[in-house]
Amino acid sequence: MARVEGSAYAHRNASYLAEAQCSWSSSDAEKRSMEAMKNIQNTLYNNKVTQHYINYPDLNIKQYETAYYGNSYARLQQLKKELDPENRFNYEQSIALD
Structure with missing residues (x-):
């Protein structure tokens, strides 16, 4: 997918998006549901569907930097150094300072 200049949204040129x-309503159903979702994600990944929408962060996403931001991650890291040098916006899949 081509990078859109000036945009961190890596999917702007996508033909379609899916979700x-x-x-679940019980702990038993939680385990089955999460396992089913992991199977779906692995099937997609193994079939070269590797881009994901950041508004639904998921720790199971492989290589989240490019999955969420495409080719924009390095540029976003530079912006983060300027705008958030103390790393206040920090979570497991946030843009890293390094």
Whole structure:
């Protein structure tokens, strides 16, 4: 997918977007639901579907830097150094300072 200059949204030129969600009402169903979602994600990844929408962060996403931001991650890291040098916006899949 081509990078859109000036945009951190890596999917702006995508032909389509899809969303997969799961929910559950018991702890037994949680395990089955999460396992099913991991199977779906692995199938997509193994079939070269490697880009994901950042508004639904998921720790199971492989290589989240490029999955969420495409080719923009290095540029976003530079912006983070300027705008958030104390790393206040920090979580497991946030843009890293390094």
